[in-house]
Amino acid sequence: MAAYKDLIGQKITKVTSNPSEPKTGQMWYNSTNGKLRGLGIVEAWSSAPPTSSNLFRRASAGTATSAFLASGDTGTTPTIASTTEEYNGSGFSNGGNVNTARFSAAASGNETAGLIFGGFVPPYSNATESYNGSSWTTTPYTLNTARFVTMGCGTSTSALCFGGLKSPSNALSGDTEEYDGEGWTAGNSMNTSRESTGQAGIQTAALAFGGYSTTFATNSENYDGTSWSNTNSMNTARFSLGGAGTSTSAIAYGGQGPGSPGMLSATETWDGSSWTTSPATLATARYHLGDFGSSTNAFAAGGSTPTAQTITEEYNKSTNTITAAAWASGGATNTALGTTAGNGTQTAGMIYGGTENANNSELYDGSSWTAAPTLNTGRYGAGEANSAPQTTSLVFGGYANPPGTNYAVTEEWNGSSWSNQNDMPVSMRQLSGFGIQTAAVTVGGWSTDYVSESYEYDGTNWTAGGNINTARERAASFGLESAGATVGGNVPPSHAHTDTAEEYNGSSWTTATTYPTGIKHAAACGTQTDGLVFSGNTPPNSVTGLTLGYDGTSWSTRPSMGTARQAGAGAGTSTAALMSAGSNVGGTSLTTTEEFTGETTAANIADFTTS
Numbered sequence: 001m002a003a004y005k006d007l008i009g010q011k012i013t014k015v016t017s018n019p020s021e022p023k024t025g026q027m028w029y030n031s032t033n034g035k036l037r038g039l040g041i042v043e044a045w046s047s048a049p050p051t052s053s054n055l056f057r058r059a060s061a062g063t064a065t066s067a068f069l070a071s072g073d074t075g076t077t078p079t080i081a082s083t084t085e086e087y088n089g090s091g092f093s094n095g096g097n098v099n100t101a102r103f104s105a106a107a108s109g110n111e112t113a114g115l116i117f118g119g120f121v122p123p124y125s126n127a128t129e130s131y132n133g134s135s136w137t138t139t140p141y142t143l144n145t146a147r148f149v150t151m152g153c154g155t156s157t158s159a160l161c162f163g164g165l166k167s168p169s170n171a172l173s174g175d176t177e178e179y180d181g182e183g184w185t186a187g188n189s190m191n192t193s194r195e196s197t198g199q200a201g202i203q204t205a206a207l208a209f210g211g212y213s214t215t216f217a218t219n220s221e222n223y224d225g226t227s228w229s230n231t232n233s234m235n236t237a238r239f240s241l242g243g244a245g246t247s248t249s250a251i252a253y254g255g256q257g258p259g260s261p262g263m264l265s266a267t268e269t270w271d272g273s274s275w276t277t278s279p280a281t282l283a284t285a286r287y288h289l290g291d292f293g294s295s296t297n298a299f300a301a302g303g304s305t306p307t308a309q310t311i312t313e314e315y316n317k318s319t320n321t322i323t324a325a326a327w328a329s330g331g332a333t334n335t336a337l338g339t340t341a342g343n344g345t346q347t348a349g350m351i352y353g354g355t356e357n358a359n360n361s362e363l364y365d366g367s368s369w370t371a372a373p374t375l376n377t378g379r380y381g382a383g384e385a386n387s388a389p390q391t392t393s394l395v396f397g398g399y400a401n402p403p404g405t406n407y408a409v410t411e412e413w414n415g416s417s418w419s420n421q422n423d424m425p426v427s428m429r430q431l432s433g434f435g436i437q438t439a440a441v442t443v444g445g446w447s448t449d450y451v452s453e454s455y456e457y458d459g460t461n462w463t464a465g466g467n468i469n470t471a472r473e474r475a476a477s478f479g480l481e482s483a484g485a486t487v488g489g490n491v492p493p494s495h496a497h498t499d500t501a502e503e504y505n506g507s508s509w510t511t512a513t514t515y516p517t518g519i520k521h522a523a524a525c526g527t528q529t530d531g532l533v534f535s536g537n538t539p540p541n542s543v544t545g546l547t548l549g550y551d552g553t554s555w556s557t558r559p560s561m562g563t564a565r566q567a568g569a570g571a572g573t574s575t576a577a578l579m580s581a582g583s584n585v586g587g588t589s590l591t592t593t594e595e596f597t598g599e600t601t602a603a604n605i606a607d608f609t610t611s
Helices: 002-008
Strands: 014-015 026-032 033-037 043-049 059-062 067-073 080-087 092-094 105-111 114-117 128-131 136-138 151-154 159-166 171-179 184-187 198-202 205-209 220-221 228-231 240-246 250-253 267-270 275-277 292-294 295-300 310-318 322-324 326-329 340-344 349-352 363-364 370-373 394-396 412-413 419-421 434-436 437-444 455-457 462-464 476-480 482-486 501-504 509-512 523-527 530-534 549-550 557-560 569-572 578-579 593-597 601-602 605-608
Touching: 002 014, 043 322, 067 114, 067 292, 114 159, 128 557, 151 198, 151 205, 184 569, 198 250, 205 240, 205 250, 228 240, 240 295, 250 295, 267 412, 310 322, 349 569, 349 578, 394 434, 394 437, 412 455, 434 482, 437 476, 437 482, 476 530, 530 578
Parallel strands: 014 026, 059 105, 059 292, 105 151, 198 240, 240 292, 340 569, 434 476, 476 523, 523 569
Antiparallel strands: 026 033, 033 605, 043 310, 059 067, 067 080, 080 092, 092 557, 105 114, 114 128, 128 136, 151 159, 159 171, 171 184, 198 205, 205 220, 220 228, 240 250, 250 267, 267 275, 292 295, 295 310, 322 601, 326 593, 340 349, 349 363, 363 370, 394 412, 412 419, 434 437, 437 455, 455 462, 476 482, 482 501, 501 509, 523 530, 530 549, 549 557, 569 578, 578 593
């Protein structure tokens, strides 16, 4: 038997504490606790950012950092959507619409070079479209056999299409076609004609598994670029399942099996010769799901339960423990506060003002809120420097309670008390702001009308800044004076929710990528290139826990908040955010606090025995 040193290239070392960054294959003896330790394999599904749309039977393809979901079924009338969503490794964002709306189409490629083909329009489709990362183009190269619930794999210029249902009368198909970027060529048929299989691999080395023929299938077939050959069957019969990986290392998950409703959460892994039932199962059993990724990092996006879902789960098999991004409950504020303001960090936050207790100030230590000296001028609907630390807060403008007076009053917090500073040039309410105490910017608001002017504060005086392009109130803003952003709010003439976003460079505003929906009274934190916008009110008057990230170019989904709300106080960063108070759709103010933590990865150190 080979020695450990001969296999790994190093001895088992004796240490008093675990190494900070252990390597794969490394083992050590921890003399402090008497344990032989190393990195253990973790195999698990975890929650991932949701899709933007409730759709199923979508065409999907790509990797864990570059994927797309195209078209699909809404489950309502009209039943077919043309939308595309892109996944960049952090969340989903809207892409270009397909030209031929369809469901149960097949796909290949990735987010920046994708292909969809086949599907149901109705009737059966043979249309092929290519994607460049922003728009779809209909190609002149149609499938030889129009079909739907077909499957595909490969790249945008070397794709494989197989199986499905075709005319007449939804006949089962085993037809195989290969795409080379300049047309489809018929290949040898599958051994078992079927629809809705799982798939993995590339054009010259593909794997088909499960599906439905005359019954729920377990059989698997390999394609070598010329012909299909039968191989070992799956353990669980199912169709409309997810699949990812290669012909020698694949994963199958979810789907529908016999019985009612028959939705499955089971996962199986393929090692090139046999299927093994995995201990990891989907948290939400479903079928007709979007699938992409690899055998060690796969995704189950949306699907049907049987209603359309936005739920996404991520599978990881590695020596790392992945903790998904999520919101979690924090300590409640001492006073219910609506239309409040705040700043700081997740472990050192501050909240001040509000409709119920306009003078209120409270400090957060990461677990509980403590009453602080009150504002000199009680108010709600004020602006704040939301990137400022807890010890140097800044509040400006706002509205009297009961209503009647807009304020220009500015106050600074020095860590122990509030002090009055020079007033803003204009009295206004329902404004937002960003920056720090000595370099802050106001955004929009309401004076005698919607405000388009921005004003800058240098720690002493206010001066005029650049005008925003879309006058608004109740927007969400984040960033620093030299690189800030704002999104949403109410706009004239009818107080409508807006989806417009703008960026500030220290002197002028430019239009940015629109938010996926109109929104007002949202909260925000982070930087211009790494921001987070959460909660708010969407049309026609729906309070939400929606959370989206912004990378300076596009918006993408993050896990939603546990408590939907509007007009609360946001603080922190895109990976460690704080949301406090606010109100529900009925206008009742809240005390609830939530903390957002981005996805984390840590080495999975496991104990081993010597016997």
